[in-house]
Amino acid sequence: MEVELRNITKRFGEVVANDDVNLTIRAGEVLGLLGENGAGKSTLMNVLSGLYTADEGEILINGKPVDFKGPGDSISAGIGMVHQHFMLIPVFTVAENVILGVEPTGKIDYLDLKKARLQVREINQKYGLEVDPDELIENLPVGIQQRVEIIKVLFRSADVIIFDEPTAVLTPQEVTEFFEIVKSLRDTGKAIVFITHKLHEILDISDRISVLRRGQIVGEGDPQTTTQTELAEMMVGRPVSFNVDKEPYAPADVLLDIEDLTVLRENDDVAVDGINLKVHSGEIVGVAGVQGNGQSSLIEALTGLTRVAGGTVKFNGQNITHASTRARHRMGIAHIPEDRQRMGMIADFSIAENMVLDTYYDDRFSKHRVINWPKAYKNSARVAADYDVRMTSVHDAAGNLSGGNQQKMVVARELSRETMFLIAAQPTRGLDVGSIEYIHSRIINARDEGDGVLFVSSELDEIMALSDRVVVMFEGRIVAEFDATTHPLDKNTIGLAMAGAVA
Amino acid sequence: MAKTMNPIDAQARKLDTAKVRQARNTGVILICLSVLVAYVFAFGTSGGDAVFRLSRPNDPWAAPNLVVPAMAFSYIAAAVLAFLGARQFMRGGVKWTGLSMGFGLLLAVAAFLVWATAGKSFSLTGMLQATVVRAVPIALGGLAGVLSERVAVVNIAIEGMLLAGAFTGALVGSLLGGFGGLAAAVAVGGLFGFILAALVVTYRVDQIIAGVVINLFVLGVTSYVSSQVYQEFRFLNNAPVFRPVRIPFLSDLPVIGPVFFQQNIFVYGAFIMVCVATYYLFYTRSGLRARAVGEHPQAADTLGINVYRTRYINVTVAGMVAGFGGAWFTLGSVGRFDEGMTNGLGYIGLAAMIVGRWHPFGALMAALVFGFADSMQQKLALLQTPIPSEFLAMAPYIATIILVAGLVGRARPPAADGQAYIKE
Numbered sequence: 001m002e003v004e005l006r007n008i009t010k011r012f013g014e015v016v017a018n019d020d021v022n023l024t025i026r027a028g029e030v031l032g033l034l035g036e037n038g039a040g041k042s043t044l045m046n047v048l049s050g051l052y053t054a055d056e057g058e059i060l061i062n063g064k065p066v067d068f069k070g071p072g073d074s075i076s077a078g079i080g081m082v083h084q085h086f087m088l089i090p091v092f093t094v095a096e097n098v099i100l101g102v103e104p105t106g107k108i109d110y111l112d113l114k115k116a117r118l119q120v121r122e123i124n125q126k127y128g129l130e131v132d133p134d135e136l137i138e139n140l141p142v143g144i145q146q147r148v149e150i151i152k153v154l155f156r157s158a159d160v161i162i163f164d165e166p167t168a169v170l171t172p173q174e175v176t177e178f179f180e181i182v183k184s185l186r187d188t189g190k191a192i193v194f195i196t197h198k199l200h201e202i203l204d205i206s207d208r209i210s211v212l213r214r215g216q217i218v219g220e221g222d223p224q225t226t227t228q229t230e231l232a233e234m235m236v237g238r239p240v241s242f243n244v245d246k247e248p249y250a251p252a253d254v255l256l257d258i259e260d261l262t263v264l265r266e267n268d269d270v271a272v273d274g275i276n277l278k279v280h281s282g283e284i285v286g287v288a289g290v291q292g293n294g295q296s297s298l299i300e301a302l303t304g305l306t307r308v309a310g311g312t313v314k315f316n317g318q319n320i321t322h323a324s325t326r327a328r329h330r331m332g333i334a335h336i337p338e339d340r341q342r343m344g345m346i347a348d349f350s351i352a353e354n355m356v357l358d359t360y361y362d363d364r365f366s367k368h369r370v371i372n373w374p375k376a377y378k379n380s381a382r383v384a385a386d387y388d389v390r391m392t393s394v395h396d397a398a399g400n401l402s403g404g405n406q407q408k409m410v411v412a413r414e415l416s417r418e419t420m421f422l423i424a425a426q427p428t429r430g431l432d433v434g435s436i437e438y439i440h441s442r443i444i445n446a447r448d449e450g451d452g453v454l455f456v457s458s459e460l461d462e463i464m465a466l467s468d469r470v471v472v473m474f475e476g477r478i479v480a481e482f483d484a485t486t487h488p489l490d491k492n493t494i495g496l497a498m499a500g501a502v503a
Numbered sequence: 504m505a506k507t508m509n510p511i512d513a514q515a516r517k518l519d520t521a522k523v524r525q526a527r528n529t530g531v532i533l534i535c536l537s538v539l540v541a542y543v544f545a546f547g548t549s550g551g552d553a554v555f556r557l558s559r560p561n562d563p564w565a566a567p568n569l570v571v572p573a574m575a576f577s578y579i580a581a582a583v584l585a586f587l588g589a590r591q592f593m594r595g596g597v598k599w600t601g602l603s604m605g606f607g608l609l610l611a612v613a614a615f616l617v618w619a620t621a622g623k624s625f626s627l628t629g630m631l632q633a634t635v636v637r638a639v640p641i642a643l644g645g646l647a648g649v650l651s652e653r654v655a656v657v658n659i660a661i662e663g664m665l666l667a668g669a670f671t672g673a674l675v676g677s678l679l680g681g682f683g684g685l686a687a688a689v690a691v692g693g694l695f696g697f698i699l700a701a702l703v704v705t706y707r708v709d710q711i712i713a714g715v716v717i718n719l720f721v722l723g724v725t726s727y728v729s730s731q732v733y734q735e736f737r738f739l740n741n742a743p744v745f746r747p748v749r750i751p752f753l754s755d756l757p758v759i760g761p762v763f764f765q766q767n768i769f770v771y772g773a774f775i776m777v778c779v780a781t782y783y784l785f786y787t788r789s790g791l792r793a794r795a796v797g798e799h800p801q802a803a804d805t806l807g808i809n810v811y812r813t814r815y816i817n818v819t820v821a822g823m824v825a826g827f828g829g830a831w832f833t834l835g836s837v838g839r840f841d842e843g844m845t846n847g848l849g850y851i852g853l854a855a856m857i858v859g860r861w862h863p864f865g866a867l868m869a870a871l872v873f874g875f876a877d878s879m880q881q882k883l884a885l886l887q888t889p890i891p892s893e894f895l896a897m898a899p900y901i902a903t904i905i906l907v908a909g910l911v912g913r914a915r916p917p918a919a920d921g922q923a924y925i926k927e
Binding site: 049051070071072075081083087088089090091092096099100101102103105108109110111 | 786787788789790791792794795798799801802803804805806807808915918
C-alpha cells in the first residue's frame with residue numbers, strides 16, 4: 001500500500017498550517033516526520049486521518065484519489081492514528097476501548113465482548129504485545145496504554161499507522177520497547193509515520209526523514225548519512241547550539257530545606273511521600289521523573305497551592321510550610337507553573353495585565369487601591385522587550401501570543417523582580433527550539449546571579465542540560481540522586497531510576 | 504498510584520487516614536443512633552405490641568400479622584447498633600463500613616416504625632405499596648438523568664419535563680382518553696429533551712442555565728393555563744386515571760403481590776424501562792458508544808462516532824422518559840393538573856441518579872428509598888405520633904440530603920459531564 005499526499009494546503013483563518021505539502025508513505029517503511037511544535041505535523045496527519053479536510057490538494061491511495069469526510073472514512077481506508085494524547089476511555093476495559101466504533105455485535109445490538117476479548121488476544125499473540133483485555137485503562141501504565149492504542153489501530157486492520165509524538169510520555173526504557181514494536185510492525189509490511197521533534201529518535205527509527213517547517217517540507221534526509229546538527233538546522237532554519245554555557249558551580253547557603261514533606265492528592269492518595277531535599281543558592285536542582293510521580297504535588301506544596309500533610313519546608317531559615325502563596329512570593333520565590341495556559345496566565349487579559357498579575361498591589365503600581373495603569377504599561381513594555389517577548393503591543397490579549405512568547409512572558413513576570421529562588425515546572429514543554437534556548441539561558445542566568453533553582457522536567461535532555469544536581473522522583477519518593485559536578489550524568493542510569501528500577 | 508503502593512505498606516497504612524476517618528465517623532453515627540433508639544424509642548414507648556398488617560383479610564393466601572413487642576425490639580436494636588458502632592473502632596472495621604452503615608440505618612428506621620406503631624396496628628404492605636407508587640416519578644426522573652448524563656449532558660430540566668408531561672397528560676387525556684394523554688406526554692417530554700439538546704449541543708448554552716430556562720418556561724406556561732384557562736373550561740382538566748392492573752397469580756402472593764403486581768402501568772413501565780435502559784447502556788453497541796461520548800467525546804469522535812447525534816438521541820429519549828414519568832402525576836394518580844404539582848421531585852430524581860451512581864438500577868433503588876421516606880411520613884401522619892406532621896413531611900427531602908451528602912463524594916460522574924463538545 002502506498003499513500004501519497006499531493007499539494008496539501010490547510011488554513012485556519014489567516015494561518016497557513018500546511019502549505020503545498022507533498023509526502024509519500026510506503027509499506028514496510030518508517031517515515032520520520034520531523035518538525036518543531038507548530039510546524040504543522042499534527043495538522044497534516046489530522047488531514048490524513050480525516051479529522052480535518054484539506055483546503056487544497058488531494059490524497060491518493062495506491063494511485064487512486066480518495067475523499068475523507070470524517071475519521072470513519074480514513075479508518076476504513078486502512079489508516080490508523082495513535083494520537084499524542086491517548087484517545088482512550090479510562091473507565092473502559094482494554095477490550096471495550098479496542099472495539100469502540102467497530103464493535104462485534106449479536107442480535108438486538110448485543111455487544112459481543114467475548115468475541116472482542118478473543119480478537120484482542122489474537123492481535124496480542126501476532127505482534128507480541130502483552131495486554132490483558134479485561135484490565136481497565138486507568139489501571140495501566142502509560143507504556144501499556146500506548147500498546148492499547150496500537151492494538152486499536154491493528155484491530156481496524158490498518159496498513160498505515162501514524163504515531164504522533166509517541167515518546168513524549170514514555171520512560172527511556174519504554175521508548176526502547178516501543179521502538180521494537182514499531183520495527184516489528186514495519187517488518188510485517190505496515191507503513192509507519194513517526195512524528196517527532198526529537199532528533200536522536202528520528203535517526204534511530206526512521207528509514208526516511210522529511211522535515212517540516214512553518215507548514216512546508218523544507219528537506220528530506222537519509223538517516224544513514226544525515227547528522228543531528230544538519231537536521232536541527234533544517235528544522236529550525238538556522239544553526240542551533242546544543243550546549244548551554246554556565247558559570248562554575250558555586251553553591252552557597254541552603255535556601256530551601258524540605259524535610260519529610262508529605263502531600264496528599266484530592267482523593268487522599270499519597271502524592272509526595274516523605275521527601276527530604278536541600279537546595280542551595282547558586283545551584284540548579286533538576287527533578288526528573290515520568291509525569292504523575294508526585295512532581296506536580298511537590299511544586300504545589302512548595303508554592304503554597306496545596307495543603308501539606310506532613311513535614312516542614314524552610315526557606316532562608318524561616319518555616320514556610322503553611323505560609324500563603326503571596327507570602328512566599330514576597331520572600332522572593334518565583335514560580336513558572338506547569339501549565340502556562342491554566343496557571344501561568346489569563347489568556348483573555350492583555351500582556352500588560354498579565355505582567356502585573358503578581359505585583360499589581362505593590363506600591364510601584366497602585367496607590368490607594370487604584371492601579372496606575374500608564375506605569376504598568378510602560379513597565380510591561382520594557383520587561384517584555386528585555387525578555388524577548390515578541391508582540392505587537394502590550395495591549396494584545398496574551399492568548400494571541402505563540403506558545404513560546406506566552407512562556408517568555410510568564411518567565412519575564414516571574415524573574416523581572418527581585419528574586420531569591422526559582423521554582424519551574426516543565427518550563428519548556430511544547431516550545432520551539434529558539435524559545436527553549438532562551439528560557440534555558442534565563443534559568444541559568446538566575447542561578448549565576450545566586451538564585452537557587454528547583455525545576456521539574458520529564459524531558460531527560462533538559463534535565464541533563466541544566467542541572468547541577470539531579471533527583472529522580474518515583475511514586476512520590478526520591479529514589480535516586482546524582483551530582484553532575486562530581487560525576488558526569490548518565491542518561492541510562494537516570495532513565496532506569498525514572499522507571500523505578502533502583503538497586 | 505494506589506496499585507503500586509505495596510513496597511511501603513506501613514507508610515501507606517499510616518497515611519490511609521481517609522478510610523479510617525470514615526470508619527470512625529460511621530462508628531460515631533451508629534452509636535448515636537443506638538443511644539437515640541435506647542432513650543427515645545425504648546424509654547419513650549407506651550409499651551405494648553406493634554402490629555404490622557401484612558395482608559387484607561380477604562386475600563387468597565393471607566399472611567398472619569407481624570407482631571413485634573415494642574420495648575424488647577427497641578432494646579435489641581439499640582444493642583445491635585451499639586455493637587456495630589463499637590466494631591468500627593476495632594481492627595478491620597474499615598472493611599465493613601458501608602454495610603454496617605446501611606444495616607444500621609435500616610435497623611434505626613425499623614425501630615422508629617415500631618416505636619410509632621406501639622400499641623396500634625398499621626398496614627406494612629400498604630406502606631410498601633405506596634413506597635413503590637411514590638418512587639415512580641423519582642425513578643423515572645432519575646432514569647432520564649442517567650440517560651442524558653451518560654452522554655455528558657447535565658439535565659436540570661427533568662423537573663420541567665415532568666411538569667410538562669403531567670400537564671400534557673391531563674390536557675390531552677381529558678380530550679382523547681388515557682392512552683392518548685400518555686402518548687402526548689411522552690411526545691412533549693421528548694420535545695423538551697430535543698430543545699435542551701439543541702440548546703446545549705448545537706448552541707453550547709451553559710447546561711445548567713438551559714435546564715433552568717426550560718424549567719421556568721414550563722412552570723410559567725402550565726401555571727398560567729391552569730389558573731386562567733382551566734377555571735373556565737374545567738372539562739380540559741378532567742382526565743381518566745389508569746387503574747391498577749393485577750398480574751394473574753403473582754398478584755395473589757402475600758406482601759409481594761400487592762406491592763409489585765397490583766400496580767398501574769406507570770409502575771410496570773418504570774421497572775421495564777429501568778431494565779431496558781440497563782441493557783441498552785451496558786450490553787449494546789449503542790450503549791457503549793453513548794458512554795464513550797459521555798466519558799471522552801474526542802476519543803469517540805476520532806473513532807468515527809457522531810458525538811452530536813448521540814447526544815441528541817439520548818437527551819431526547821431522556822425527555823420522553825421524563826414525560827412518561829410526568830404523566831404519572833395526573834394520569835397515574837389524580838386525573839387533574841395542579842399548579843407546580845411536581846413539587847421538586849425532578850430534582851430528587853437527579854439526587855437519585857447521583858446516589859445510584861449513574862446506573863439505572865441504582866437510580867431505581869435510590870428512588871425506592873425516597874419513596875419509602877415519603878410514604879412513611881404519610882402513613883405516620885395517620886398514626887398520630889408526637890412528631891408534628893410538618894416535620895414528617897420533610898422526610899423525603901432529609902433522606903435526599905443525607906444520602907447525597909454521604910455518597911456524593913464517592914460516586915464518579917461521567918468524565919465529560921456538563922461540558923459542551925467543540926469539534927476542532
